[in-house]
Amino acid sequence: MKTKNLIAAAAIAPLLSACVSTETVRFQASGNQQAMVRDGRQAIVSKRKNSILLVSPASREFQSGARPVFVVGITNLTKSPLxxxxxxxSVHQKAADGRTVALPVKTYESLVAEERSKQVAQAILVGLAAGxxxxxxxxxxxxxxxxxVYSTTYTPYGSYNRVSTVTASYFxxxxxAIAQANAAAQNEAMISxxxxxxxxxxxxxxxxxxxDNTLLPGEWYGGQLHFEPPQSDGNNAPKSYTITIVVGADVHEVEVLQETAKS
Known part of the structure; x- marks a missing residue:
């Protein structure tokens, strides 16, 4: 059945993903910033007059060519909402030829829309497999x-043997019933x-x-930041980009260097 091919593909996928190259990030701290390590991951703290920003990669390594995902934490130092x-x-990459390339940030709404589109495509594939x-x-x-069937024919001149093939269909x-019940159970499990x-x-x-969020006085807030992957110049040179995050009147600029992970 075709479902066996899907199962085989699923089994091979982890083996293929093991061959994908990965990249790590490190931060370049400037004034009022401090680079550090949090739970084995690189991180940076940026302090401004009204807020503190903590940025760290969501995982120790990124898949090359995939969207980077960072965890951002913000605290309000003022006595008023921010x-x-x-x-x-905004995220901007500094290309090797001197150009500045924008790396669009993915909002929650756009990520949900992407996920729903993926689910529609997945539903079509599952429907085809179930069918x-x-x-x-x-x-x-x-x-x-x-x-x-073997038979012997007798004639006045002698006898001869003849072989005939008989074909019969059966059900x-x-x-x-057993096969259809099994298929129904498999399809239900696959769809569920x-x-x-x-x-x-x-x-x-x-x-x-x-x-989007209004931070109350002394409140911490944060979550994952997704944006389009930095462009490669065709070699293993590090990719440099700046993540700019505005909190109230504060502007935090975080310099990131993304490079091939050391084996």
Whole structure:
């Protein structure tokens, strides 16, 4: 069945991903900033008059060519509310030829839209697999039997033997019912798993991605920051970019160097 091919592909995927190169990041601290290590990951603290910003990669390594994901934490040092909006975050890469390239930030809403699009595509693939599974099961129990029949013909001039092939079709309703029941159970499990995975993905985005927020006095707020991957110049040269985050009247500029992970 085609579902076996899907299972085989799923088994091979982790082996292929193991061959993908990875990159790490480190921060270049400037005035009022301090680079440090938090739980084995690089991090940087940026302090301004009204706020403190903590930035760290969401994982120790990024897959090369994939979107970087950082964890951002913000605290309000004032006695008044401070507004933070994702639209006030920008990321710009410093290309090797001197150009400045914008790396668009992905908002929560755009990430949800992407996830829903992926779920539609996944649902189509699962539907095709389920249809193929059901079609194959519907043919179970049908078969053809062949047998050779030997006969002897007698004539006034002697006798001769003849072999005839007899073909008969048959149907086993029990085998058909078992196959269709198994296919129905497999399809239900496959569809349920896909729906549940989609629900978990949306829930993860809701809980983890940074969004617009008003910080109350002394309050900490944060979440994941996603943006488009930095461009490569075709070699293993480090990629340099600046993450600019505005909190109230404060402007925090974080310098990042992303380079191939050392084996």
């Amino acid at each position: 507004d933070f909006t994702v639209s006030n975050i 193929a599974n059901a079609a194959a099961a519907s043919q179970a129990g049908y078969g053809t039997a062949r047998a050779n 086993d309703p029990t085998a058909n 798993s896909t729906v549940e995975q989609g629900r978990r993905n949306l829930s993860t985005l809701e809980q983890s991605v940074i969004k």
